[in-house]
Amino acid sequence: MAYHHGNLRPALVEAATALLDERGPLGVTLRGAARRAGVSQTAPYRHFPDKGALLAAVAEGGFQRLGTAMTRAARAHPADPLRALEAMAIALVRFAARHGAHYRLMCGPAVRGRDHPGLRRAAVAAWELLTTTVTDCQRAGQIRPGDAAGLAFVLWSLVHGLSTLLVDEQLPPVVRQAWGPGELAKHATEVLLQGVAARAPRTAPAPLSPRRRRRPARRPRT
Amino acid sequence: MAYHHGNLRPALVEAATALLDERGPLGVTLRGAARRAGVSQTAPYRHFPDKGALLAAVAEGGFQRLGTAMTRAARAHPADPLRALEAMAIALVRFAARHGAHYRLMCGPAVRGRDHPGLRRAAVAAWELLTTTVTDCQRAGQIRPGDAAGLAFVLWSLVHGLSTLLVDEQLPPVVRQAWGPGELAKHATEVLLQGVAARAPRTAPAPLSPRRRRRPARRPRT
DNA sequence: ACCTGAACACCGTTCAAGT
DNA sequence: ACCTGAACACCGTTCAAGT
Numbered sequence: 001m002a003y004h005h006g007n008l009r010p011a012l013v014e015a016a017t018a019l020l021d022e023r024g025p026l027g028v029t030l031r032g033a034a035r036r037a038g039v040s041q042t043a044p045y046r047h048f049p050d051k052g053a054l055l056a057a058v059a060e061g062g063f064q065r066l067g068t069a070m071t072r073a074a075r076a077h078p079a080d081p082l083r084a085l086e087a088m089a090i091a092l093v094r095f096a097a098r099h100g101a102h103y104r105l106m107c108g109p110a111v112r113g114r115d116h117p118g119l120r121r122a123a124v125a126a127w128e129l130l131t132t133t134v135t136d137c138q139r140a141g142q143i144r145p146g147d148a149a150g151l152a153f154v155l156w157s158l159v160h161g162l163s164t165l166l167v168d169e170q171l172p173p174v175v176r177q178a179w180g181p182g183e184l185a186k187h188a189t190e191v192l193l194q195g196v197a198a199r200a201p202r203t204a205p206a207p208l209s210p211r212r213r214r215r216p217a218r219r220p221r222t
Numbered sequence: 223m224a225y226h227h228g229n230l231r232p233a234l235v236e237a238a239t240a241l242l243d244e245r246g247p248l249g250v251t252l253r254g255a256a257r258r259a260g261v262s263q264t265a266p267y268r269h270f271p272d273k274g275a276l277l278a279a280v281a282e283g284g285f286q287r288l289g290t291a292m293t294r295a296a297r298a299h300p301a302d303p304l305r306a307l308e309a310m311a312i313a314l315v316r317f318a319a320r321h322g323a324h325y326r327l328m329c330g331p332a333v334r335g336r337d338h339p340g341l342r343r344a345a346v347a348a349w350e351l352l353t354t355t356v357t358d359c360q361r362a363g364q365i366r367p368g369d370a371a372g373l374a375f376v377l378w379s380l381v382h383g384l385s386t387l388l389v390d391e392q393l394p395p396v397v398r399q400a401w402g403p404g405e406l407a408k409h410a411t412e413v414l415l416q417g418v419a420a421r422a423p424r425t426a427p428a429p430l431s432p433r434r435r436r437r438p439a440r441r442p443r444t
Numbered sequence: 445a446c447c448t449g450a451a452c453a454c455c456g457t458t459c460a461a462g463t
Numbered sequence: 464a465c466c467t468g469a470a471c472a473c474c475g476t477t478c479a480a481g482t
Contacts, residue, residue: 030456030457031456039467043466046466051455104330109247123392142420150397150413151418153410154380154413159379161380163383175372193418195415196376230447251473252475252476263449268445269446
């Protein structure tokens with residue numbers, strides 16, 4: 001116990017992170033973190049103005065770890081930004097699946113980025129890894145040209161939504177039991193790349209016949 | 223005050239819903255809902271085993287309202303399931319943007335579906351509206367054939383992710399200020415339909431020249 | 445059958461002290 | 464400068480009563 005000597009702040013962040021991993025979001029408590037750091041229940045107020053500031057520090061650490069994982073995944077494909085993009089998407093979803101409570105804290109309402117510039121910077125940096133790579137893909141001719149932000153937020157929504165569905169266990173069992181987080185992310189990314197609209201196969205020349213005519217459709221159940 | 227006569231349960235659900243809308247997730251309290259319903263602080267335990275059960279009832283109501291909104295949106299396009307799908311996606315994102323705290327509760331960790339079958343049924347019903355319409359689109363030749371669940375969960379992830387990014391105000395300002403929720407949903411759905419990969423224009427015949435060669439790509443920043 | 449009142453353990457936060 | 468201890472208002476939940 002080398003605390004009480006000026007390193008209490010990181011000790012509190014570490015304690016809160018451990019509580020988050022072990023007991024979930026409801027288990028993170030200012031008093032509990034203080035207890036775990038071996039310090040009185042009011043000592044945290046010397047280092048954080050309130051509980052939200054401590055949570056923001058925890059979330060900031062999560063974004064840094066996420067950024068590291070995404071960067072490492074991208075490094076495996078230095079000459080192929082599309083593969084790098086896919087690897088980063090997979091890394092993000094796997095991170096979320098592995099650190100569910102942490103991911104929820106990072107993206108949830110408990111922390112408001114406007115009040116914590118360090119957190120906001122870490123979050124922006126992580127997301128810019130994605131958008132930058134989208135631009136790289138456009139430069140390389142692997143993603144169709146156009147407003148990069150307009151495409152990047154779609155990819156971002158996709159991987160973030162998949163992550164939260166995984167964390168909150170809301171995917172239907174048939175999907176969840178068939179594939180792991182990485183496989184789901186890979187599949188989702190590929191679907192987004194190819195699109196879901198009916199069309200001729202990509203690599204073949206366009207057919208000479210007109211596109212299939214629409215049949216009358218069943219209405220969704222009411 | 224016609225309570226104390228057997229309709230306390232719906233009154234508590236209504237009170238908790240109002241607290242959720244007015245004060246956000248942290249403002250929802252068992253004691254507060256009881257106060258608002260004009261009843262003692264322990265009276266809710268006659269109708270709900272714990273706070274989670276009350277929250278589940280609130281979330282269930284949200285899924286019912288969401289399902290109604292999606293169904294109504296789809297009804298405007300009875301003969302065109304692809305347009306119906308788009309309309310439902312827009313309705314979902316708009317619902318989430320308008321009832322942020324409610325949507326977060328519905329999809330968040332506060333309520334675990336396994337413990338509340340009514341909630342789980344309502345959630346499944348809402349999501350099945352989407353997946354059913356995906357199948358309708360495949361039957362109509364508007365969405366490429368293949369595993370419907372594998373395509374539906376991608377669409378689901380997309381609209382859910384966009385909704386949560388909107389609710390948590392995590393979209394970059396350049397995106398958030400340029401478009402409203404409905405426009406973002408419409409754009410995202412169209413991007414998913416068309417795909418983001420570089421390719422020849424859909425309606426024109428395939429070009430005779432080979433696809434553009436990849437240039438060496440810049441690495442994402444480390 | 446339905447509701448109340450007192451009580452317990454816990455929490456975030458403040459304030460007056462301690463060294 | 465950094466930490467402690469007592470205190471306040473609030474919460475979820477339990478239990479013995481009340482009608």
